[in-house]
Amino acid sequence: MRPILMKGHERPLTFLKYNREGDLLFSCAKDHTPTVWFADDGERLGTYRGHNGAVWCCDVSRDSTRLVTGSADQSVKLWDVQTGTQLYTFNFNSPARSVDFSVGDKLVVITTDPFMGNPSTIQVKRIARDPADQTSDSVLTIKGPQGRINRAVWGPLNKTIISAGEDSIIRIWDTETGNLLKESDKETGHQKTISSLHMSADKSHFLTGSADKSAKLWDARSLTLLKTYQMDRPVNAVAISPLVDHVVIGGGQEAVNVTMTDRRAGKFEAKFYHKILQDEIGGVKGHFGPINALAFNPDGRSFSSGGEDGYVRLHHFDPDYFSIRM
Amino acid sequence: MAAATALSMPEIENKAMNLGIDLSTIDLDKIVLPPGDDFGIKSDDEDILHEEEAPEFETGYGNVIVVDNLPVVSPEKFAKLEGVIRKIYSQTGVIKEGGLWMPVNPDTNMTLGYCFIEFNTAQEAKEAKEKTDGYKLDKSHIFVVDMFDDIERYMNVPDEWTPAEIKPYEAGDHLQHWLTDEKARDQFVIRAGTVTEIFWNDARQLRPDPVYQRQYWTDSFVQWSPLGTYLATVHRQGAAVWGGKSTFNRIHRFPHNQVKHIDFSPGERFLVTYSSQEPSNPRDTHRVVLNIFDLRTGKLMRDFKGSVDDFTTGGSGGLSGISWPIFKWGGGKEDKYFARIGKNAIYVYETETFILVDKKSYKVDNVVDFSWSPTDSILALFVPELGGGNQPARVSLVQMPGKVELRQKNLFSVSDCKMYWQSNGEYLAVKVDRYTKTKKSTYTGFELFRIKERDIPIEVLELDNKNDKIIAFAWEPKGHRFAVIHGDGPRPDVSFYSMKTGGITARVSKLTTLKAKQANALYWSPAGRFIVLAGLKGFNGQLEFYNVDDLETMATGEHFMCTDIEWDPTGRYVATAVTSVHEMENGFHIWSFNGKLLYRIPKDHFFQFQWRPRPPSLLSPEKEEEISRNLRKYSKKYEAEDQDVSLALSEQDRKKRRALQEEWETWTARWKQHHEEERELRLQLRDGEPSDDEGSQEQYEAKEVEAEEVLDVHEEIVD
Numbered sequence A: 001m002r003p004i005l006m007k008g009h010e011r012p013l014t015f016l017k018y019n020r021e022g023d024l025l026f027s028c029a030k031d032h033t034p035t036v037w038f039a040d041d042g043e044r045l046g047t048y049r050g051h052n053g054a055v056w057c058c059d060v061s062r063d064s065t066r067l068v069t070g071s072a073d074q075s076v077k078l079w080d081v082q083t084g085t086q087l088y089t090f091n092f093n094s095p096a097r098s099v100d101f102s103v104g105d106k107l108v109v110i111t112t113d114p115f116m117g118n119p120s121t122i123q124v125k126r127i128a129r130d131p132a133d134q135t136s137d138s139v140l141t142i143k144g145p146q147g148r149i150n151r152a153v154w155g156p157l158n159k160t161i162i163s164a165g166e167d168s169i170i171r172i173w174d175t176e177t178g179n180l181l182k183e184s185d186k187e188t189g190h191q192k193t194i195s196s197l198h199m200s201a202d203k204s205h206f207l208t209g210s211a212d213k214s215a216k217l218w219d220a221r222s223l224t225l226l227k228t229y230q231m232d233r234p235v236n237a238v239a240i241s242p243l244v245d246h247v248v249i250g251g252g253q254e255a256v257n258v259t260m261t262d263r264r265a266g267k268f269e270a271k272f273y274h275k276i277l278q279d280e281i282g283g284v285k286g287h288f289g290p291i292n293a294l295a296f297n298p299d300g301r302s303f304s305s306g307g308e309d310g311y312v313r314l315h316h317f318d319p320d321y322f323s324i325r326m
Numbered sequence B: 001m002a003a004a005t006a007l008s009m010p011e012i013e014n015k016a017m018n019l020g021i022d023l024s025t026i027d028l029d030k031i032v033l034p035p036g037d038d039f040g041i042k043s044d045d046e047d048i049l050h051e052e053e054a055p056e057f058e059t060g061y062g063n064v065i066v067v068d069n070l071p072v073v074s075p076e077k078f079a080k081l082e083g084v085i086r087k088i089y090s091q092t093g094v095i096k097e098g099g100l101w102m103p104v105n106p107d108t109n110m111t112l113g114y115c116f117i118e119f120n121t122a123q124e125a126k127e128a129k130e131k132t133d134g135y136k137l138d139k140s141h142i143f144v145v146d147m148f149d150d151i152e153r154y155m156n157v158p159d160e161w162t163p164a165e166i167k168p169y170e171a172g173d174h175l176q177h178w179l180t181d182e183k184a185r186d187q188f189v190i191r192a193g194t195v196t197e198i199f200w201n202d203a204r205q206l207r208p209d210p211v212y213q214r215q216y217w218t219d220s221f222v223q224w225s226p227l228g229t230y231l232a233t234v235h236r237q238g239a240a241v242w243g244g245k246s247t248f249n250r251i252h253r254f255p256h257n258q259v260k261h262i263d264f265s266p267g268e269r270f271l272v273t274y275s276s277q278e279p280s281n282p283r284d285t286h287r288v289v290l291n292i293f294d295l296r297t298g299k300l301m302r303d304f305k306g307s308v309d310d311f312t313t314g315g316s317g318g319l320s321g322i323s324w325p326i327f328k329w330g331g332g333k334e335d336k337y338f339a340r341i342g343k344n345a346i347y348v349y350e351t352e353t354f355i356l357v358d359k360k361s362y363k364v365d366n367v368v369d370f371s372w373s374p375t376d377s378i379l380a381l382f383v384p385e386l387g388g389g390n391q392p393a394r395v396s397l398v399q400m401p402g403k404v405e406l407r408q409k410n411l412f413s414v415s416d417c418k419m420y421w422q423s424n425g426e427y428l429a430v431k432v433d434r435y436t437k438t439k440k441s442t443y444t445g446f447e448l449f450r451i452k453e454r455d456i457p458i459e460v461l462e463l464d465n466k467n468d469k470i471i472a473f474a475w476e477p478k479g480h481r482f483a484v485i486h487g488d489g490p491r492p493d494v495s496f497y498s499m500k501t502g503g504i505t506a507r508v509s510k511l512t513t514l515k516a517k518q519a520n521a522l523y524w525s526p527a528g529r530f531i532v533l534a535g536l537k538g539f540n541g542q543l544e545f546y547n548v549d550d551l552e553t554m555a556t557g558e559h560f561m562c563t564d565i566e567w568d569p570t571g572r573y574v575a576t577a578v579t580s581v582h583e584m585e586n587g588f589h590i591w592s593f594n595g596k597l598l599y600r601i602p603k604d605h606f607f608q609f610q611w612r613p614r615p616p617s618l619l620s621p622e623k624e625e626e627i628s629r630n631l632r633k634y635s636k637k638y639e640a641e642d643q644d645v646s647l648a649l650s651e652q653d654r655k656k657r658r659a660l661q662e663e664w665e666t667w668t669a670r671w672k673q674h675h676e677e678e679r680e681l682r683l684q685l686r687d688g689e690p691s692d693d694e695g696s697q698e699q700y701e702a703k704e705v706e707a708e709e710v711l712d713v714h715e716e717i718v719d
Helices: A255-260 A319-323 B009-019 B045-051 B075-090 B122-132 B148-155 B621-629 B631-677 B679-685
Strands: A004-006 A013-018 A024-029 A035-038 A044-047 A055-060 A066-071 A075-080 A086-091 A096-101 A107-112 A121-126 A138-143 A149-154 A160-165 A171-174 A180-183 A194-199 A205-210 A214-219 A225-230 A235-240 A246-251 A270-274 A280-284 A291-296 A302-307 A312-316 B064-068 B095-101 B114-119 B136-138 B144-147 B187-192 B195-202 B207-215 B222-224 B231-234 B238-243 B249-255 B261-264 B270-277 B287-294 B300-307 B328-330 B337-342 B345-350 B369-372 B378-383 B393-399 B404-411 B414-421 B427-435 B442-450 B458-462 B470-475 B481-486 B493-501 B507-514 B521-524 B530-535 B542-547 B552-558 B564-567 B573-578 B587-592 B597-602 B606-611
Touching: A013 A302, A024 A055, A024 A291, A024 A302, A024 A312, A066 A096, A066 A107, A075 A096, A107 A149, A107 A160, A121 A160, A149 A194, A160 A194, A205 A235, A205 A246, A214 A235, A214 A246, A235 A302, A246 A291, B064 B122, B064 B148, B075 B095, B075 B114, B075 B122, B114 B122, B122 B144, B144 B148, B187 B222, B207 B597, B222 B606, B231 B261, B238 B270, B249 B287, B328 B369, B337 B369, B345 B378, B369 B414, B378 B414, B378 B427, B393 B414, B404 B427, B404 B442, B414 B470, B427 B470, B458 B507, B470 B521, B481 B521, B521 B564, B530 B564, B564 B606, B573 B606, B587 B606, B621 B631, B631 B679
Parallel strands: A013 A055, A013 A291, A055 A096, A096 A149, A194 A235, A235 A291
Antiparallel strands: A004 A312, A013 A024, A024 A035, A035 A044, A055 A066, A066 A075, A075 A086, A096 A107, A107 A121, A121 A138, A149 A160, A160 A171, A171 A180, A194 A205, A205 A214, A214 A225, A235 A246, A246 A270, A270 A280, A291 A302, A302 A312, B064 B114, B064 B144, B095 B114, B187 B195, B187 B606, B195 B207, B222 B231, B231 B238, B238 B249, B261 B270, B270 B287, B287 B300, B328 B337, B337 B345, B369 B378, B378 B393, B393 B404, B414 B427, B427 B442, B442 B458, B470 B481, B481 B493, B493 B507, B521 B530, B530 B542, B542 B552, B564 B573, B573 B587, B587 B597
């Protein structure tokens, strides 16, 4: 089916997130204004105004009432999804890179970039049921890894936090003590910056994408490397299909080189791989810049991609997609 | 560790126990043996160390020369002699202050007949030695000039001769082993990043099969010898050739500092190495050094040194920069001659003696280009127009030895000529660019020489539209056809011509023209008949596989951004590669001769792809013909093999898939179990919110319900 082209951002997309029911799609971009869309027809529903810098990441609570966004303006904001009002602002002394609600939505894990001599951190904040009671105290602060931490997410049962970033190592942290539990192997793991990390719906395994032109699938408890998907381009975004055994991987030539060669050289397709066999299934073209964000609708029947070109493309799968046999 | 008195591990453990030592607390790497004592344990590195030659030390006297055979003079004449010497040597370089020292016999106050001169640089000293050794001051005083370092070295030569140790004969490696491959596969070498790898092209399995790989094998590039026997690597200290049965062993080293280019003679008898040294002072000459080695013995046969101007393509223009190879090899596979061009002359050398044929160069005024026939000792040379058109340009064929002019053709208003030999030396095509009457533009024609026919007839060929620009020209290997890409537009035409049409007196004629092709390069199969029309660079890698026998396109393809194309030596496969001219898409693809993409290998920082050449077939032409007649008989066997392999492959594939699937299922089963076990805990985290479907697996059924409802009943009478 023809994709729905969603114009609304003026700068490159950074992140995409569906709510649990899959009727809303939240998009973040470098243009300061996270936006919410109807996930079915791509109609723009509203924006969240208030950030003063690129918005890197967002997450929506299970009941679709709260949205949390992390921005380069050194703040993380909590929003009311329906009204678009700011409920609370967490201020930091460096840009916030990633945010993720815990199971139960009572906690949120935030990563901040290394900036002006401050090292990168992973911080856990408690989200109060009533916004009036909200405080900015950190429940837990983890420091340690060198370089930017591009993504940190909750492991099963909120017992662990899984982080990945510029040093190309995936780490599992204990959420009670803040201790490092496991580290990915340097030999078999990624060789360059890990740009993205996507957790499966049941939090049993997760997929990482890296500038080393590969995506890897890991067990979320043991950090065992399960699969490697070899690409021919740096990977910026990954997503696991909740419905079929597919993963989608996107990326492309670095943005600074895009104008220097033929458009086809950029490899701005979203590539589908068979999750188990690791074979390429096909690609979805369309963007004219690298793909920065990918997300599957929780029903697995559509997916959306966000590009450096500032567009979100919403694709509903054709019926024959579900009958692909490898 | 190759211990002389090797202890087994249990013995060691026992011993340690007796001595009360806990072995696990000892870091073996930290144990250092007293110097000079190896306790009977030989180091593995020793051999390697000894294998390398003793390093050369700088004595610091490299810039000092010794001039002998000077007149012996009294103190009165000392200053005069010193002045003369200073005058002679300040021409070749700068003598250091106080760098001229003429020792004096303290008893007689007479000089001793020699002096030392210290120059600023070693290079100047070398040049001074070369220029003044043998200089005649007068009849009885002929200079003998030596480097100071050499004297020292010769002093150390022992007076008594000791016979050289005769090494026992060691059987050499089987250098042609790769030709005995059971599956008759071909090899290729690739260079990506710092690694050089050699593979079999296993087209049946649709993948390359590794043979050998090595990191930092070469400093700049690798090159197969023309018959595929050796692989040459290039290093700072010189070139090396490698070969052998299964691994690649070093066969020979050819010392040549800062070597830049290498070239094999076509029969693999000789190796030419080249280096050039840019002067630090721009006024100095740019010097080049060429060495010719015997490939089998590693012996230096002859070296050529000189300024770069001596080696640039002659002509009056005095072009800067050399065109490699400087020496072109002639006389077919026997490597009988090699030649280079100079100003107003061609220097032809014999490999028998390594001196000029007839002891002198072959004078041709204003010659600018020459080439050898690939099979015979025939030189083709080109002399441009002179005297503003009064003296026509000329292409002539000269037989070696004897320098007999076999054929000559004068050409008028020529701007440039290019020569193309057919691989069997049967035909020579000369592409002639001529000025139009206004002299503002040029047009192109061809002069076709039939070398093997009596009197070497020449035919003139002009394209249908003679104003077309010629983009590429290529002879069919061992054949009688050639292909030309011509045209000015963005989509040029490709034409095929044959030299063998029209009954007894053969004539050249056009076979066909393909209109508007995205092609700018031609790659004939080494077996002839098939050709790849390639659109490199601006055409982004368009490929067309064309059958010239049937004049039809077999397949078209694309290797996006492709930079290099090479047929394998048998003409069965084509490799297309994107080398690291640009950063993206690096890697290579392998195609069948008829344009089916077999497999592709992406490699970052991909520098080089080269098929290993094969020596010519040992079969007689009759035998070859017989085989091609009975091809069906032979092919049956191979087809059956092919089928077996493909069956085995699909079976393998099935097995692998099943294994992967099963492995995955054990994982998912484990996850499901965890998920169930943690259900309660998750519920608590969610404050008892009941729905535990993780948002996704909500199964619902869409039902289409048809319902009918009667809205109204109305009767109407129709007549």
